Amino acid sequence: MKQLQERFGQNPEGDNLIIRTAVRLLVPFIQLYGMYVIVHGHYSPGGGFQGGVVLGASFILLALAYDLKTSLRHMSEGVNVVLGNVGVLIFVGIAVLCALLGGLFLDYEALAQIIPMADEEWHSLGIFLVELGVGLAVMSIMASLFWDLASGGDMEEGL
Amino acid sequence: MTATNLHLYVMAVPLLSAFAVNLFGRRYRAAIGPVAVSALGFSTIAALLTLLRVLQQGGYRYTVGNWQPPYGIELVIDPLSALMLLLISAVALTAAIGALKSTEQELPGREHLFFTLYLILVAGLLGLVMTGDAFNLYVLLEITSITTYGLIAMGGGRAPLASFNYIIMGSIGACFYLLGVGYLYILTGTLNMADIASILPGLESHAAMATAFGFMLVGLWVKMAFFPLHNWLPNAYSLAPTGAGMMIAPLMTKVTVYLMIRVMFSIFSPEYTFFAHSGVQAGIVWVAALAILCASALALAQRNLRRMLTYILVAEVGYMVGGVWLANTTGMTGAVLHIVNDALMTLCLFLAAAAIVYRTGSLEFDKLRGLYRRMPLTMAAFTVGAFSMIGVPPTCGFFSKWYLILGAVEAGHWEFVVALVLSSLINAVLFFRIIEIAYFQKPEQAAAGGLLAGEAPLLLLKPLLVAAVALLAVGIGSGPLVSQVIRLALPSGMVP
């Protein structure tokens, strides 16, 4: 027992090993939970911003436990920018689509011309689609905030 | 269908193009300019159509998402907001054309980021003038402020420190406004402006209403740099990148003055605003007169053209706030006309400063010697802008000052008349100083080449000339503008 402790005490990777293994096991579940929170937004507590923050936090956790390069390997900067912009474009796009189809802006009942459903069902589905867009945008912003601030902009090394 | 939603397309098209620029701007750099300019051009045309529609058919309310007020967010399109829509999109379009060249010189390789922030800022301003919901106003105000913080920080030198100062002061202002909305929500239980206006006269709780009013007003005063809360403005606007400064300076403070008018008349009624607490109305006119004098005096001490223009901007805010608080129709007409005129004047002067910086690289007074020979068209447009600031007919500045002075005489506020006249004299001194340096002093090296050899590039020159011509056109057309648009736009219930 004492020999085990001494061996791990001298090894600089000792503490990190526990953290890294735990993070490696947890991050997929955190992301699943984030998606769960986004999807439940229109029906119970949750929503785009909250779920997006949890999703972004999973990337920040990777950057803290390993280093910045590992986090960037899982989601590169280019993909981040594209996801963020696509998220906002989904939101504004659905709003403009409702207006182009003849209703008012963000009036989800007008979307019944594409997929015929009842009004209340479209209210619920419309908000869900918009929350997806918001969640993507917030995830990208949270990850990008941490990466830029921790590395001072050059994405070389983190905290 | 399109006619009902036209005013929202005015806001949605710049917003969509902002994200398109962000996605594709880094690779297709040549497409950024056409996308931004065409989006803003579409907004201007749609705003013009909206204004014509409102003038013919009267104002209307629009519910977003088909949720009826007071539960849903409501947009109010009446003549005043349609006029502001047209003003914002026209000024943003002109400044965007001018900004293309400036950002190429000052921020190479980052134009896609600049134009993303620029287009989101314009979309936020357009939404700000349309909203009829008090909390939505706070959200859009913060959207415009955050993009402004980012745009100002993109400059070099001391710009990040100036932007940080602006962040602190701007957040104080927005939080005060939010606190005021919170008090109103406790009192009335609703956030819709028309709904609050119908519930408030029936209440008796004077302290909470007065506190809400005070907080909202002071918050908006911090945002519009009303003296003595103006400290952040000269640094922030003069150190910003040139392309950003020429759009932020004409628009941000004027839209905040418009918001103050909305808070005073659409949330609280005119009787409450002017007469409920004695002495407040007269006191604010005194502070406005003081603001004009102190800002003009501070402008006399500056050696840099853009810093001098920002202090004059603080004085102009004093004109508008004093004009609104004069509590008569003539004063209000003068204030609303001055919003339009001052946006155009500031645009023209900042564009001229951008052209000078593009060619000579500096705006210190001793570097402006003999600029008349090298950049005649730029200096001609600058002279028109200067005359408008001083108040020389037939430029537009004269007419708004005329209405303001008439309104002050009617209301008996002689200190405001004295401040206005003295400010015109001080503006004359300021601008004639520059005109003398530029026209009558010999430049360091002799000018070579033809007429346009030292002139700014065409993309900077054309918006400048358009702005100068607009000053004259709006001035000559002031009569129809006032009688057909502004008289309709004045909030009802004013004491004539």
Place this chain on the structure above:
Amino acid sequence: MNQLLTEIVAKYNYWLYVVLMMIGFYAMIGKRNLVKKLLGMNIFQTAIILFYVSTGVKRGAKIPIVDKYAALSQGVDPGQIINPLPHVLMLTAIVVSVSVTGVALAILVRIYRRYGTLEEDEILEKIRS
């Protein structure tokens, strides 16, 4: 005196928010370190958020999460459920606060890179010299 004490104790949460707001406001204006100013701004905004949320509370009421089928069959009694509207408004305000903090921190990184310090008087010294 008794009246005053009753007033203060009855509304103790609002007095707490006022104290928080004043602490944040003083930090924004009185402190010279830029990061402390930013933290003061965060405290100020958090106090306003708490103020809004506490306006929705009702005596003896429960949180606004109800069972779907119970609500559909029996209806919902508004007196038994606290007001969820201020919570939703404050979500937006939290988003705004996070955005402003993010932009301010990025600007602070730039200021630190250029001047090497985050104290306002030292930065002004370096600018003047």
